Amino acid sequence: MAEKEENIGITVKKEDDMPEWYSQVCQKAELADTSSIKGFMVIRPNGYGIWENIQDYFNKVIRERKVRNAYFPLLIPESFFKKEAEHAEGFAPELAWVGGAAEEGEERLAIRPTSETIMYDSYSKWIRSYRDLPLRINQWCNVLRWEVKQTKVFLRTREFLWQEGHCVYETEEECDKEVYMFLDEYKRLAEEQLAVPVLTGKKTEKEKFAGAKYTTTIEAFMPDGKALQCGTSHNLGQGFAEGFGIRYIGKDEKEHIPWQNSWGFSTRLIGAIIMTHGDNKGMVMPPRIAKDKIVIVPILFDKTKKEVLKKADELEKKLSEYGVIVDDREGYSPGWKYNEWEMKGVPLRLEVGPKDIEKKHVVVVRRDNGKKEFVKEADLIKRIPKIIDEMHGDMFAKAKKHLDESIVEVKSWEEFEKVVKENKIAKAPFCGEGECEDWIKDKSGGITSRCVAEGKPKDKCVQCGKKAEEFVYFSKSY
Amino acid sequence: MAEKEENIGITVKKEDDMPEWYSQVCQKAELADTSSIKGFMVIRPNGYGIWENIQDYFNKVIRERKVRNAYFPLLIPESFFKKEAEHAEGFAPELAWVGGAAEEGEERLAIRPTSETIMYDSYSKWIRSYRDLPLRINQWCNVLRWEVKQTKVFLRTREFLWQEGHCVYETEEECDKEVYMFLDEYKRLAEEQLAVPVLTGKKTEKEKFAGAKYTTTIEAFMPDGKALQCGTSHNLGQGFAEGFGIRYIGKDEKEHIPWQNSWGFSTRLIGAIIMTHGDNKGMVMPPRIAKDKIVIVPILFDKTKKEVLKKADELEKKLSEYGVIVDDREGYSPGWKYNEWEMKGVPLRLEVGPKDIEKKHVVVVRRDNGKKEFVKEADLIKRIPKIIDEMHGDMFAKAKKHLDESIVEVKSWEEFEKVVKENKIAKAPFCGEGECEDWIKDKSGGITSRCVAEGKPKDKCVQCGKKAEEFVYFSKSY
Missing domain, CATH: 3.30.110.30 (C-terminal domain of ProRS)
Structure with missing residues (x-):
């Protein structure tokens, strides 16, 4: 049996060596890998699934807020950066330049570190009148910042994935209001979906975004006593609009300069989840955002195998909306499987064997605290969402206590x-x-x-x- | 009123000058814009919404097929391309090289034109035994190919968005089988979602993918008599596995070289939709894939305005699953609004005025053929999905007739x-x-x-x- 050699858990304790613990969890729970290219990461399906669910959730939120998704070019001409002086200065050291265009005798192009400039070049063509405002556009994309500091998957990499929202308004008041509206949505995402409590507020002048009037932030606090910036929402004032010539004709038939905000969070959120909730057995997925919320482990004996597998399939169908894995692999013991899925952080484990079938119940085990519950099959559909809510609540409360006490x-x-x-x-x-x-x-x-x-x-x-x-x-x- | 100056339709006929017609539709229906950067496009919300619905649909399809999404680095080291000779040769002329790493005295990095090499570098680390197979991973991302030909939004641009699936199997038979399984899914997507009929089959030796054993394709046929390749599924054989050292220990406890396939479609599909279905009034969105399937235009008179707007809101809520826009803007006539939404291609227009409320019906107008139908309010929930199916069927049949007769x-x-x-x-x-x-x-x-x-x-x-x-x-x- 292959199990012995493969089944090696996390070899350090979170409380003893968090950086090493973090690397091992990312690696062994198959969340992300370092890449052969210095400073880049590979987001593996277990990690990317969290990102997909964050996207699904947040797309619904912003659609309600009348934001629409779009896609702008990866490459940005050098001259665009120069149209907003502070912005240019802030990002200059981190830019990666592309050769192609230069060879054609054209202007240098950089891979986007953020898309204010390339988007506002288009905005200046699209916005004519107050009727075109507010304009609210978001994009999901990859960005590149040529980090020189030590990189770490999800937390600091040269490339990462993010969303960046970019809105334009007639007045400062509207702009301010929505800076905080999006910040509130970030807080809600972090706390109500990821079970990660955050502090919110303005950044100081020194820490604000390059080119912004002011920056607001959500800040999570990790178990090792380090804060992690998890999302920012900026009031950009009128500086970019001036630089890019964005003007609108108001109801007064005069030309005005509009106000702008931008707001973004990134795959760094996944790092916050891992550090906040993971334990010495591995990853713990917050149940609301986990792609596969349930793993069913059928307890197999030769005599009752057929019947048990049938029951497992039946449960899978019944609970399919939660994302269910049935681990029916042969040649692995139930205990070995439990360890593997605990490592990967699947929120709920359902055990079903011949005796459970007899008693018409299922064993449900919570990943965060190991609490075991016998749930009558007939109650399962009602009980599962409640267990998920309880688990979310407990995970949030634990992290909130740490934050408050700190x-x-x-x-x-x-x-x-x-x-x-x-x-x-x-x-x-x-x-x-x-x-x-x-x-x-x-x-x-x-x-x-x-x-x-x-x-x-x-x-x-x-x-x-x-x-x-x-x-x-x-x-x-x- | 601003309407007169702004409300300028398509100024050439599709049948007279399709390239110019195409550019105007993309521009005026706000599907995409050319960018300030040569050869790049901006995908505007009206166009990006189609892509989002294609993603939603296809993600469900591949999840059923046990494919999982992941994300691999944007940049690829030069040496990776050289591990599969034909692949390297095929893509060499189109690569864009990045300066950053070179400045650090490291290997040159190119922006991905496709991700075989960077993904298989990881696969060689992840795959150990037959237990790890089949491995089925997909990624949604941007790719760059430094086109020298004339570019055109959606059809040929230096950057485009796509999905690329990359699977690894124990045997040639499994690999072959799934090459065609994914090709079939592409055909289904094109025909049953986009109403774009396609020819399917193998590419000739000359036209196959660089590095593939063979390539299969779906080919649409545009109204101007030009084919448009809309998706390809390749059997990559064992060449990449050999180049990247991907090996697995089989059940026989011996080392084997696995088989691989890859398959992709891109935002080019949106170009196929525009050309296939658009008409001299503008865009026509295939109803199953349109993000906003319905626009409600309330017919407003001073006396009955309140009542009509209330009804429009009520209808919006009732039909919200279809994506509904309520065009309640003041200062535009209903006729002007009809033109605008016809230009943008929204599949169904619902007109509701005081007389309609009295008669307890709604006027439903199909975008593709202008057919008007009075639908009893009580029947709306049942009738709308049927109209959508009829519209899809008619659009597909028309395009299929053109293909068959050609x-x-x-x-x-x-x-x-x-x-x-x-x-x-x-x-x-x-x-x-x-x-x-x-x-x-x-x-x-x-x-x-x-x-x-x-x-x-x-x-x-x-x-x-x-x-x-x-x-x-x-x-x-x-």
């Missing part, structure tokens, strides 16, 4: 240093200045701001002692 | 020349040799083989007079 309000630099050293989040009074933030990063060994928190501080800036404009969350980060 | 069996070179000059398809006895096919292309001013037809010819090869191995379809093509 936030510590600090008043002094000493407190600040202590809190972030303990892998927690310092909620600190902050002056808001870029220079001060640079100092904080330098003095603390790389701590960055995550986002502005609620509340109005009475104390002075934790670092420079100037007037504190707001509370800001600071922590280690990915 | 095929002419020829025996001599004179007949051959006459038939292709008349923009028809010559079904010709052919020797099968690449050299002879080159002569045919030269002598006829660019006619190429489309695929092998059924039947065994008694006559000699139409060009060289040698023994004819098979009938082959020849025609002009895109």
Whole structure:
């Protein structure tokens, strides 16, 4: 039997060595692979299935919001980047240039790191009048940023997949409103689908998107005490519209410059899921977003095999809307199969053997806490969605508890240093200045701001002692 | 009112100048735009919606066939192309090279023109034993081929979107079987979803995919007498497996080389739809694949406006599964709105005014033939899917008639020349040799083989007079 040599689980503990644990889970649960090309990843079907379900869910959300999907070119002419100065400067170091066009004596082309410029070139042709606004377009695509830092599948790779929404409005008010509307949808996706709690708020001036008026973010907090930026929604102001000549004739018959926002999340979300929920047995898929929510393991004996397999097929059909795998492979013991599917993180395991058939029940085992339940066959259709909701709720609550308990309000630099050293989040009074933030990063060994928190501080800036404009969350980060 | 200046329809007739007609339909129905970058296109929401529905449909099909989606890197190292000699030669002229890696003193990287090589590099790591087979993976992605020919949105662009399926099997028989299984699914997609009839069969040796043992194809035939290759399914033999070192240990405990196939269709399908079904009023969307199948135009008078808008909303909710647009814009006449939605090709128009409400019916107008029907409100839910099926059937039948009537069996070179000059398809006895096919292309001013037809010819090869191995379809093509 091949089982012994193949069935090797995760060999380090999550709490002991999270980076190594993460690599092993990605590899062994077949979520993603490093590629032969430095800095690139292969997203395997187990990982890509999560992305597909995120896409399905989010496409429904944005369709409701009157956003439509489209597709814009992969390559962007050099001159386009120069039309918005801050944007150009922000992305310049990460661009990959393509040879083809240069050889024809034409302008240099870069692979898109984000699509503001190429999209707004088209927008300037499409938008004529207030009747064309608001314009709300989204695209799902690959982007390339030539990272020089150490790469890690899902978290930091030179190529990743994402969605980028790009909207145009008549007024600042509408634009602002929808920046936060999309941010709220991101929070809902993270919390209600992925069971990943997030902090939300504005980025500081220093951390905002290159070319934006302001940036808002959802920030998750990993078990190792590092924050992970999981999605951003920007008010771009009128700078891009000016650069690309986007104008509209208003109801007043005069020409106006419109307002724009953009918002995106990426396959990095899958990394957040793995780190938040995975355990020392491997991956744990949040049940609402898992493509295959159920694995059925028939318990096979020679005498009753036929009957048990028939029952497994019957259950598969009955539950097909949840995505069901029937593991009827020969030559593997049930225990071996349990380990394999636990490694892969399938949310629910259904065990069915001759005795279960006799008793007209099925054994349902939750992946997150191993809780076993005997469910009457007749109740299955009603009980499964409830178990899924309970499991989601428990997974979210556990992660939320960690996040809530990690936030510590600090008043002094000493407190600040202590809190972030303990892998927690310092909620600190902050002056808001870029220079001060640079100092904080330098003095603390790389701590960055995550986002502005609620509340109005009475104390002075934790670092420079100037007037504190707001509370800001600071922590280690990915 | 803005209507007069904006409401300019297609200014040439399809039958008079199809290339110009095609460009205008793409532009004015907002299906796609040329881009500021030479040879690239922007797929606008009206066009992209078709692609999304094709994806939804086809994802269901391949999931049934146990194919799973994944994502592989955009960039491919130069050395990978060299592992299969014919493949490398076939794609060399069309590659776009990226600067980034070269600057780091590493190997040159090309943007994928197709993903055999990058995927099989991973496959060689993943496949160990017969237990890992069959392996069936598909990816949806963008590919780049640096075309030097004149480009045209959807039909020939340097970048396009596609799906590429890549499967690995133990035996040649399984591999062959599924090459045709996927080809059949392509035919079903084209005919039963897009209402585009196709010829299916093997490509000649000359026209097969670079690196394949053989290629099969679905070929549509456009109203201007040019064939359009719409999807191909290849048996790749064992060449790639040998090149990339893909091996498996069989049940016999010996090492074997597996068999592989690959199969793909692209956004070119949208071009086939436009050309096949569009008319002098603009686009005609095949109803099964249209994202928005219904537009409701409320007929508004001051007195009854409120009531009519309420009814329109009610109908929208009732029919929401079909994708419904309610055009309640002020300042446009119903006639102007009819023209606009006809231009955009929405399959069904529902008109509802005060008199219709009184009579408890709705006016349903088909886009393809303008047929008007008064449908009792109570019957709407039952009648709409039937109208959609009838419309699909009529659109398919019309295109099928054109295809069938265009095929002419020829025996001599004179007949051959006459038939292709008349923009028809010559079904010709052919020797099968690449050299002879080159002569045919030269002598006829660019006619190429489309695929092998059924039947065994008694006559000699139409060009060289040698023994004819098979009938082959020849025609002009895109």
